[in-house]
Amino acid sequence: xxxxxESANGVLLELQRVTKSxxxxxxxxNVSFSVRCGEIFGLIGPNGAGKSTIVSLVMGVYEPxxxxxLFQGKSLLKLKANQVVERGICxxxxxxxxxxxxxxxxxxxxxxxxxxxxHKEALEQSxxxxxxxxxxKVGHVLAKNLTVQDRKRLELARALATxxxxxxxxxxxxxxxxxxxxQSLRLLRKLxxxxxxxxxxEHVMRAIMNISDRIVVLDYGKKIAEGGPxxxxxxxxxxxxxxGKKGVRNG
Amino acid sequence: xxxxxxxHTRWTRYAPWILLALILIFPFIFPSRYLxxxxxxxxxxxxxxxxxxxxxxxxxxxxxxxxxxxxxxAYPTALLLLGLxxxxxxxxxxxxxxxxxxAFLLGHMVFGLRGPYLALSTxxxxxxxxxxxxxxxxxxxxxxxxxIPFKGTDAWKLQFASEQPYYFICLALLGLCLYVTYKVHGSxxxxxxxxxxxxxxxxxxxxxxxxxxxxxALMISAALTAVLGGFYVAYFYYIDPDSVCGTDxxxxxxxxxxxxxxGTVWGPIIGACILIPLTEIxxxxxxxxxxxxxxxxYAIILMIVVLFSPRGLIALLPGGERSYRHE
Numbered sequence: 288x289x290x291x292x293e294s295a296n297g298v299l300l301e302l303q304r305v306t307k308s309x310x311x312x313x314x315x316x317n318v319s320f321s322v323r324c325g326e327i328f329g330l331i332g333p334n335g336a337g338k339s340t341i342v343s344l345v346m347g348v349y350e351p352x353x354x355x356x357l358f359q360g361k362s363l364l365k366l367k368a369n370q371v372v373e374r375g376i377c378x379x380x381x382x383x384x385x386x387x388x389x390x391x392x393x394x395x396x397x398x399x400x401x402x403x404x405x406h407k408e409a410l411e412q413s414x415x416x417x418x419x420x421x422x423x424k425v426g427h428v429l430a431k432n433l434t435v436q437d438r439k440r441l442e443l444a445r446a447l448a449t450x451x452x453x454x455x456x457x458x459x460x461x462x463x464x465x466x467x468x469x470q471s472l473r474l475l476r477k478l479x480x481x482x483x484x485x486x487x488x489e490h491v492m493r494a495i496m497n498i499s500d501r502i503v504v505l506d507y508g509k510k511i512a513e514g515g516p517x518x519x520x521x522x523x524x525x526x527x528x529x530x531g532k533k534g535v536r537n538g
Numbered sequence: 539x540x541x542x543x544x545x546h547t548r549w550t551r552y553a554p555w556i557l558l559a560l561i562l563i564f565p566f567i568f569p570s571r572y573l574x575x576x577x578x579x580x581x582x583x584x585x586x587x588x589x590x591x592x593x594x595x596x597x598x599x600x601x602x603x604x605x606x607x608x609x610x611x612a613y614p615t616a617l618l619l620l621g622l623x624x625x626x627x628x629x630x631x632x633x634x635x636x637x638x639x640x641a642f643l644l645g646h647m648v649f650g651l652r653g654p655y656l657a658l659s660t661x662x663x664x665x666x667x668x669x670x671x672x673x674x675x676x677x678x679x680x681x682x683x684x685x686i687p688f689k690g691t692d693a694w695k696l697q698f699a700s701e702q703p704y705y706f707i708c709l710a711l712l713g714l715c716l717y718v719t720y721k722v723h724g725s726x727x728x729x730x731x732x733x734x735x736x737x738x739x740x741x742x743x744x745x746x747x748x749x750x751x752x753x754x755a756l757m758i759s760a761a762l763t764a765v766l767g768g769f770y771v772a773y774f775y776y777i778d779p780d781s782v783c784g785t786d787x788x789x790x791x792x793x794x795x796x797x798x799x800x801g802t803v804w805g806p807i808i809g810a811c812i813l814i815p816l817t818e819i820x821x822x823x824x825x826x827x828x829x830x831x832x833x834x835x836y837a838i839i840l841m842i843v844v845l846f847s848p849r850g851l852i853a854l855l856p857g858g859e860r861s862y863r864h865e
Contacts, residue, residue, distance in 0.1 A: 348745070367742070367747075369742050369743075369744075369745045369746055369747050369748070370743045370747075372742075372743060372744065372745035373745050377743065377744075378743060380739075380740070380743070384737050384739055384740035384743075385737075385740070386732075386733055386736040386737055386741075387737075388736060389732065389733075389736065389738060389827055393729075395728065396739070397729055397730070397733045397744050397746075398744045398745075400726050400729055400730070401745035401746075402746060404726050406724075406726075445740075445744060448744075449744060449745055505832060
């Protein structure tokens, strides 16, 4: 279903020494990491750490001041957002951007039309995706009338419709109940089984610790830790970043 | 709105054909010149509204200078007719080419802008073209305009003493615009334009090339508008920068689409059916206060539509909501 064009060691997306400043503020400071094919890669850090900026840099919304972003071995730097999507990376938005006056099916259809100009084929694919994410009952509902959880599902469904090799999920768990979070995690695991590589930005620790194969932690634009969930959870610098030095002193 | 499915299907299936039949025999039942002129006006503005709708309604890019494209069709047609005796049905072709090329250039220049800034730039574009037409008065006749002399019925030059031929020609042009709109509506580009209108960022993140789609929509829209500019020359026999390139005209065009229903195939027809007769009525009632009175009427209608049916009057018709949504 998806085509993986990984470089030799299985790396799909690679950031090399990426730096981005806005005026006097360095949002991303010399960050490097790689995401391997088929993994679920977590990106965490306190608010303002630069996580969403990294997503924007990958998607071509911003150009980095220095550094390189490689996908399947090729640079993404000069591409516009729609070209990045064509290459096979799709993002969801933290603040959902549904096409309000179109139905759920219409929304997903737009995504599917990227890969096939045939209306019927695109519609079939859309219906399949809508079922898989759990929106089967609301296909005909206008996007502006959806619940929060359904809006998030719609964001994901639309992204999936573009048949991405890799998805960047920007805080999809925010505002969900524990039950809903579990449902989402199950869905993400299924996606991984189907060969989609996932980069997930999250604040909901339970979710990201549960599902990530590897995690990178940012703080004030710098990478402060990288490793598996267990290592990260016990990493002093990480705890300090979230809770402050006082938190560490008090255990 | 509360028709049963069977009633609804019967109505939507047969009504258009009945209507079409009536329209086709109308000129033979009511040969009144005045009525036929009004009908031609309705067809003409419905067609212009359709053309505008492709960029203004579907793509949601408010073009306030669309009359300029009509002028780009009208002036070459008139000049070729006057200077080289080229019949209007050939003379409009260079005009269409010019309009398409300029739409391409304009689109790439202004579609990076959003909202009010885009609208203002298109307004400026319209005015620039109008002023250029005034400026090059040796070539265009300036504010005196160009008059096409009527030398008796001459089908080759599309000159007819009666209204009927113009009626059918304009109806055919309206048919062309409807057909193009219908094709766009059902195509991938139609979906993409709607997505762009709803949320440009979301659209871009679904792989949609914003610039390309918007420019192509503008080019199609400009081409159709230029064709109608050619018809204008053949029908009205007089053009000048104000009548074919004025902001008043641009606004009338977009009103037809907005009042009827943006982003729908039939909306502009409804808009023209409301706007043109009301203009005639206001001209009749307010005699010498003409121009001002019709503008007041437009404003009132627009306010009513925006308040009660912002998506256009077509939404009020049974089954009207379906004109918008896809799948």
